[in-house]
Amino acid sequence: MKTFRIAVIPGDGIGKEVVPEGIRVLEAAGRKFGLTFQWDLLPWSCEYFLAEGRMMPEDGLDRIRHHDAIFLGAVGFPGVPDHVSLWGLLIPIRRGFQQYANVRPVRLMPGVKCPLADRKPGDIDFVVVRENNEGEYSSIGGRLYEGTEFEMAVQQSVFTRHGVDRILKYAFDMAQRRPKQHLTSATKSNGIAITMPYWDERFKAMGAAYPEVRTDQYHIDILTAHFVRNPHWFDVVVGSNLFGDILSDLGPGCTGTIAIAPSANLNPEREFPSMFEPVHGSAPDIFGKGIANPVGQIWAGAMMLEHLGCPEAGQAVLAAIETVLASGPRTPDMGGTASTEDVGKAIAQGV
Amino acid sequence: MKTFRIAVIPGDGIGKEVVPEGIRVLEAAGRKFGLTFQWDLLPWSCEYFLAEGRMMPEDGLDRIRHHDAIFLGAVGFPGVPDHVSLWGLLIPIRRGFQQYANVRPVRLMPGVKCPLADRKPGDIDFVVVRENNEGEYSSIGGRLYEGTEFEMAVQQSVFTRHGVDRILKYAFDMAQRRPKQHLTSATKSNGIAITMPYWDERFKAMGAAYPEVRTDQYHIDILTAHFVRNPHWFDVVVGSNLFGDILSDLGPGCTGTIAIAPSANLNPEREFPSMFEPVHGSAPDIFGKGIANPVGQIWAGAMMLEHLGCPEAGQAVLAAIETVLASGPRTPDMGGTASTEDVGKAIAQGV
Ligand SMILES: CC(C)[C@H](C(=O)O)[C@@H](O)C(=O)O
Numbered sequence: 001m002k003t004f005r006i007a008v009i010p011g012d013g014i015g016k017e018v019v020p021e022g023i024r025v026l027e028a029a030g031r032k033f034g035l036t037f038q039w040d041l042l043p044w045s046c047e048y049f050l051a052e053g054r055m056m057p058e059d060g061l062d063r064i065r066h067h068d069a070i071f072l073g074a075v076g077f078p079g080v081p082d083h084v085s086l087w088g089l090l091i092p093i094r095r096g097f098q099q100y101a102n103v104r105p106v107r108l109m110p111g112v113k114c115p116l117a118d119r120k121p122g123d124i125d126f127v128v129v130r131e132n133n134e135g136e137y138s139s140i141g142g143r144l145y146e147g148t149e150f151e152m153a154v155q156q157s158v159f160t161r162h163g164v165d166r167i168l169k170y171a172f173d174m175a176q177r178r179p180k181q182h183l184t185s186a187t188k189s190n191g192i193a194i195t196m197p198y199w200d201e202r203f204k205a206m207g208a209a210y211p212e213v214r215t216d217q218y219h220i221d222i223l224t225a226h227f228v229r230n231p232h233w234f235d236v237v238v239g240s241n242l243f244g245d246i247l248s249d250l251g252p253g254c255t256g257t258i259a260i261a262p263s264a265n266l267n268p269e270r271e272f273p274s275m276f277e278p279v280h281g282s283a284p285d286i287f288g289k290g291i292a293n294p295v296g297q298i299w300a301g302a303m304m305l306e307h308l309g310c311p312e313a314g315q316a317v318l319a320a321i322e323t324v325l326a327s328g329p330r331t332p333d334m335g336g337t338a339s340t341e342d343v344g345k346a347i348a349q350g351v
Numbered sequence: 352m353k354t355f356r357i358a359v360i361p362g363d364g365i366g367k368e369v370v371p372e373g374i375r376v377l378e379a380a381g382r383k384f385g386l387t388f389q390w391d392l393l394p395w396s397c398e399y400f401l402a403e404g405r406m407m408p409e410d411g412l413d414r415i416r417h418h419d420a421i422f423l424g425a426v427g428f429p430g431v432p433d434h435v436s437l438w439g440l441l442i443p444i445r446r447g448f449q450q451y452a453n454v455r456p457v458r459l460m461p462g463v464k465c466p467l468a469d470r471k472p473g474d475i476d477f478v479v480v481r482e483n484n485e486g487e488y489s490s491i492g493g494r495l496y497e498g499t500e501f502e503m504a505v506q507q508s509v510f511t512r513h514g515v516d517r518i519l520k521y522a523f524d525m526a527q528r529r530p531k532q533h534l535t536s537a538t539k540s541n542g543i544a545i546t547m548p549y550w551d552e553r554f555k556a557m558g559a560a561y562p563e564v565r566t567d568q569y570h571i572d573i574l575t576a577h578f579v580r581n582p583h584w585f586d587v588v589v590g591s592n593l594f595g596d597i598l599s600d601l602g603p604g605c606t607g608t609i610a611i612a613p614s615a616n617l618n619p620e621r622e623f624p625s626m627f628e629p630v631h632g633s634a635p636d637i638f639g640k641g642i643a644n645p646v647g648q649i650w651a652g653a654m655m656l657e658h659l660g661c662p663e664a665g666q667a668v669l670a671a672i673e674t675v676l677a678s679g680p681r682t683p684d685m686g687g688t689a690s691t692e693d694v695g696k697a698i699a700q701g702v
């Protein structure tokens with residue numbers, strides 16, 4: 001029997017409500033597939049910040065460095081500014097553990113109302129691969145002439161060959177393994193005319209090593225329009241930290257799955273633990289009512305199983321999710337009246 | 352009789368096909384409303400570049416500085432890299448003439464197939480106001496360690512108080528004049544944590560002077576999802592150069608009007624001429640067939656009339672566009688068989 005040590009960070013708001021359901025389903029999958037989990041619960045959060053003055057202990061990363069994975073709920077709560085909560089917890093983990101590949105599936109699921117006209121399950125099924133460590137999310141910059149009419153804020157975007165090549169390689173490898181073998185690059189080299197032409201150059205150079213993979217590229221402006229008009233065009237879409245962030249919310253927005261989409265922050269070399277979280281946030285407005293949709297967290301758990309080398313278990317969880325999406329129970333955001341726990345239990349039973 | 356001097360830059364590709372139809376319709380509006388135009392045709396384009404080594408003459412801006420407006424088709428053609436064609440013509444005009452307010456309407460029109468489910472004309476009607484002079488489109492940056500494994504490209508985003516405040520003021524003024532008095536700001540202060548918090552601060556400060564205007568803000572990732580899921584939420588949406596660029600393609604993408612959306616590059620102080628263009632590009636793939644849709648160019652002409660102080664003429668052109676969209680003739684991209692000229696003539700007749 002295999003045992004996995006998982007660092008669990010429920011975080012804030014509905015993160016605390018959906019993480020237990022994720023664990024419930026993973027336990028069920030464990031029973032079925034002969035896996036056991038050691039869940040190490042960590043209270044790192046905005047509440048922790050209010051008590052301790054930091055989002056996690058100073059040696060936080062060291063405490064979870066040797067875990068097999070990190071299972072995260074959501075970070076951020078009113079009263080603690082985003083740049084404190086996110087840059088004190090989520091982003092240091094992504095960077096400290098070189099989780100440079102952020103993988104976010106976009107899929108039209110049975111039973112989920114699609115906001116696009118005339119699309120049915122099967123029509124939309126692609127993956128956004130987002131660079132997760134550098135690019136536009138730098139901490140280089142600042143202000144000048146503060147408080148005067150000449151005031152300005154400047155911020156550097158940084159694209160390194162190391163950082164760009166490793167995410168492109170990851171995306172090409174993924175595209176090569178998929179039946180359609182198609183990779184789309186998000187760019188804006190006509191407007192962001194210094195860093196983005198560099199991205200394009202590296203995309204072209206990397207492509208030479210993958211002759212089987214069909215490639216194309218679109219400027220981010222028209223690419224967002226194509227997500228709406230032609231979502232069936234896409235297979236794997238790779239983008240910078242910012243463009244990947246946008247596309248991985250817009251994609252699930254187009255499939256009606258924004259509340260249930262998962263996100264895997266991967267360190268593909270497995271030198272450090274990878275982190276699995278839902279795309280949604282801490283949703284302070286519905287926290288405490290027991291009505292948060294746990295599917296994103298559970299789907300993130302399915303991706304974690306896959307990453308841990310248990311793809312059958314991951315597939316079983318995904319199949320159970322699909323059954324419950326199609327036939328209920330459903331939380332209010334999906335038009336039902338079920339509680340967070342009802343949905344978690346139903347999926348656990350279906351595994 | 353009022354005479355306007357208009358600098359006409361058809362540019363490249365289908366720009367050369369749609370601009371004449373724009374002129375045809377404006378002439379028709381002129382006859383009806385007692386306006387005359389002097390059209391000064393300028394050949395600045397990629398073709399010009401191939402002959403002259405530059406996109407426009409060195410004193411190009413001086414030659415059109417005293418015109419009443421600029422009527423532009425499209426810029427860019429295969430064989431001339433984007434950073435040459437756009438940074439040699441379009442962007443120098445936007446910047447040189449301080450056309451800092453880029454205004455792009457998003458409207459669901461009768462007769463246009465909407466890619467969103469269950470939306471009808473009237474449901475979606477908002478305006479994207481884009482900062483058009485600074486921000487992410489800077490030319491500050493470069494490469495280091497070129498050709499080695501340590502290679503990197505860096506680029507600065509620059510947000511000045513001057514630049515941010517004037518676009519926010521423009522957007523607040525517009526929101527205040529509209530019935531809904533609602534302004535949405537696009538941000539990403541949780542990720543782009545240096546420049547975007549500055550944008551948010553200025554948004555809040557400017558809002559204090561507009562107590563009647565209801566404001567909200569969304570991070571650009573979820574905002575793109577709301578464009579798809581809740582387009583009826585929006586009235587005026589203001590964004591930085593990059594975010595505004597994305598939202599003003601995505602918006603028309605959601606209303607099915609990407610091929611017909613117009614764009615006004617305004618110098619609100621009228622110290623310099625403003626520029627009117629369609630959102631679409633030069634479309635080399637369909638150039639020369641006479642099938643390009645001229646509606647975007649004509650709609651840009653309607654915005655130009657409005658800017659020139661002839662709102663009734665602008666409204667008449669827009670009404671004629673709506674009639675033709677609803678009942679044809681239509682170019683192939685809208686499901687018809689009409690030519691560029693057929694559509695132009697029909698709209699001109701309807702004015
Ligand atoms: C062509 C390009 C540089 C331009 C921009 O990004 O400004 C275009 O996309 C636009 O929106 O007018």
Ligand SMILES: CC(C)[C@H](C(=O)O)[C@@H](O)C(=O)O
Pocket residue numbers: 086245541542572
């Ligand atoms: C909360 C925010 C910093 C984060 C990001 O932009 O990376 C979120 O939007 C995400 O996509 O995980």
